Amino acid sequence: MKRINVCIVGAGPAGVFAALFLAKYGVECTLVDKAKFPRNKICGDGISGWVLTILNELDNKLLEKLSKQPFITHSHGIRIVAPNYNQLDLPFLDSGDWDQSISPGFTARRIDFDNFMAEEVKSRKEVEFLEEEEITDYKRLNNKIQLSTKSGDDIEAKIVIFANGATSKFMKDPGGILKTRKYTMTGIKTYYKGITGFHEKNYVELHFLKELLPGYFWIFPLSDGLANVGVGLDQYRISKRHINLKDAMFKAIEEIPYLQERFKNAEQVSKVEAYPLPLWDRKRVISGDNFMLAGDAANLIDPVTGEGVGHAAISGMFAAKQAKLALETDNFSSGFMKNYDDNVYAKIGKELNISSKIPRFIKYPWLFNAVINKASSSDILRKKLTLAMTNLEERKELKRPMLYLKVLLGR
Ligand SMILES: Cc1cc2nc3c(=O)[nH]c(=O)nc-3n(C[C@H](O)[C@H](O)[C@H](O)COP(=O)(O)OP(=O)(O)OC[C@H]3O[C@@H](n4cnc5c(N)ncnc54)[C@H](O)[C@@H]3O)c2cc1C
Numbered sequence: 001m002k003r004i005n006v007c008i009v010g011a012g013p014a015g016v017f018a019a020l021f022l023a024k025y026g027v028e029c030t031l032v033d034k035a036k037f038p039r040n041k042i043c044g045d046g047i048s049g050w051v052l053t054i055l056n057e058l059d060n061k062l063l064e065k066l067s068k069q070p071f072i073t074h075s076h077g078i079r080i081v082a083p084n085y086n087q088l089d090l091p092f093l094d095s096g097d098w099d100q101s102i103s104p105g106f107t108a109r110r111i112d113f114d115n116f117m118a119e120e121v122k123s124r125k126e127v128e129f130l131e132e133e134e135i136t137d138y139k140r141l142n143n144k145i146q147l148s149t150k151s152g153d154d155i156e157a158k159i160v161i162f163a164n165g166a167t168s169k170f171m172k173d174p175g176g177i178l179k180t181r182k183y184t185m186t187g188i189k190t191y192y193k194g195i196t197g198f199h200e201k202n203y204v205e206l207h208f209l210k211e212l213l214p215g216y217f218w219i220f221p222l223s224d225g226l227a228n229v230g231v232g233l234d235q236y237r238i239s240k241r242h243i244n245l246k247d248a249m250f251k252a253i254e255e256i257p258y259l260q261e262r263f264k265n266a267e268q269v270s271k272v273e274a275y276p277l278p279l280w281d282r283k284r285v286i287s288g289d290n291f292m293l294a295g296d297a298a299n300l301i302d303p304v305t306g307e308g309v310g311h312a313a314i315s316g317m318f319a320a321k322q323a324k325l326a327l328e329t330d331n332f333s334s335g336f337m338k339n340y341d342d343n344v345y346a347k348i349g350k351e352l353n354i355s356s357k358i359p360r361f362i363k364y365p366w367l368f369n370a371v372i373n374k375a376s377s378s379d380i381l382r383k384k385l386t387l388a389m390t391n392l393e394e395r396k397e398l399k400r401p402m403l404y405l406k407v408l409l410g411r
Helices: 013-024 049-058 060-067 110-122 235-240 245-255 257-262 309-329 334-357 365-377 379-388 392-397 401-408
Strands: 002-009 029-032 073-075 077-081 087-091 105-107 127-130 135-141 144-149 155-162 184-193 204-207 216-221 226-234 273-278 291-293
Touching (some): 002 309, 013 029, 013 049, 013 110, 049 060, 049 105, 049 309, 087 365, 087 379, 135 155, 184 235, 216 245, 226 235, 226 245, 291 334, 309 334, 365 379
Parallel strands (some): 002 029, 029 127, 155 291
Antiparallel strands (some): 073 105, 077 087, 135 144, 144 155, 184 226, 184 273, 204 216, 216 226
């Protein structure tokens, strides 16, 4: 039996950020992952500004190092395509927080990004990184948690950070979170080479196709002429509309004229893979006696954009802060661990809450078309939408019926 203070289950973004922040605070921990790195993670490969903000807080030299990696594609904006195929290009606003030579967003194949982060973890003496080890179960002990492992070498920890992703069994027990089909998206993705027509500044593209609303088809440009192509929609609508996501994706590529043109000389270079995205639906309790849930295991994915890497990084950071405090005060009670929930929600609760209201508007193709048409000719609306990507007050506007009424009335 290994007896330790902190065990982190899962070395995705939530787990590695927790481990790296603990290392920064001088707190030793054990990070366990069932995979051997580099390992694949099914994802759109979009790395949002939140990741850069948190990396900058962790270690700005590490952010600089990441930004220079050959597997990184610097992205400066987003292209939104409406159901009538009109498109709107919106630049990301630069963050004032870090070196302006670093772009406000990145794309990177997760196999590369996660491995870069895992290598960083391996360089920290405070972190014991156990690869190819699976946590199979947990048991409560007096003021501790015992974790069973596949190898049989069990672990006893004062604090456990469950960061083992969308299919974590610990989300339900001890987490108490039950998934619903309405708030679980299925995403599929594949890689293509040779797609044309990208924005010169590598804008990530969300194509809101009529049959997939409020979900979307995406194309994210990557290094080496690759692109991540995929679609995502919540499981409730998938089954209600009898949608086969793979068929829907290939049908769009083959039959929609502007996509047909862009994929004319493109070649699919990997198989299609699917994975769930546990979407945020409401503020839930994400901690308890001696434990915290982080990242997808805490259902922190943005319900509109499907972004989860940034929120995983944020929760990893706050889990580390809380673990440090709990060890200092020798208090591992659920009442005290709730500080963690409060910190996570103070940072992203409002943003998630606003996002959760937006699908009820974007599910109407005619309204979506009207907003994008209008924004193409209105500097004011375009500016509003650009700001809405980073500014919460502006994003709040997007859930107000009045905004859409004004757009329809041409004001
Ligand atoms: C198709 C698709 C597209 C997406 N596109 C984007 C995007 O473009 N941008 C974005 O920000 N987000 C995107 N997401 C969401 C994003 O991938 C997740 O939110 C993010 O990976 C969550 O990080 P995490 O650390 O919580 O979990 P993960 O990245 O899933 O990591 C969990 C880790 O835990 C390990 N593990 C699991 N069980 C155990 C166990 N029992 N014992 C030990 N180890 C274990 C796994 O091996 C894994 O390494 C997408 C998701 C999907 C499915």
